Amino acid sequence: EVHLLESGGGLVQAGGSLRLSCAASGFTFSKYAMSWVRQAPGKGLEWVSGTSDSGGSTLYADSVKGRFTISRDNSKNMLYLQMYSLRAEDTAIYYCAKVIPSSGWYSDWGQGTLVTVSS
């Protein structure tokens, strides 16, 4: 059974940094692209960033480009999101999600971790 467990969320001041982690199990992590998707309180889903199975290719939403960095450690089955220069509008639940190759859909999601940026 696929299991994704996010951690690292919390309360941070505007301009601060935070590193989110996602521990993956139940599948061959190194064979799947992964993404971070967030959801602001009471709002819809927003794709944040994605990485290829090897980590060699990364993509970002315009809203976080230059401030967030996605990475992965396939030896530890871990996905990360390093967030810098945080803004109030980054306040959200951050989900990690497993991406199905070629069709780009999210087959499994973690339970999410809440990031609150105070201004």
Added chain:
Amino acid sequence: NFMLAQPHSVSESPGKTVTISCTRSSGNIASHYVQWYQQRPGSSPTTVIYEDDQRPSGVPDRFSGSIDSSSNSASLTISGLKTEDETDYYCQSYDNNIQVFGGGTKLTVL
């Protein structure tokens, strides 16, 4: 980048059929797969339709998906509505490796 437009809310009675639309603002809806996710309050999203019209195992066949190139839109149809279907639904697609979600539709079954 393109956008996916969904109605903010839809409502229908138990036992009836409802369709939620997802209209792509630019580019061909058929050029990249469309997915549909169900999200209950306080929970993570789950997939009800992937690759336009495929159902994951465990999703009842009351849920179906389709694509209409003439309107450049995708649709999620739920038949035999149950009160448990009342929640939020999101469409999702991509282009140039950028993922896009629709704004979400709140389904009310009353």
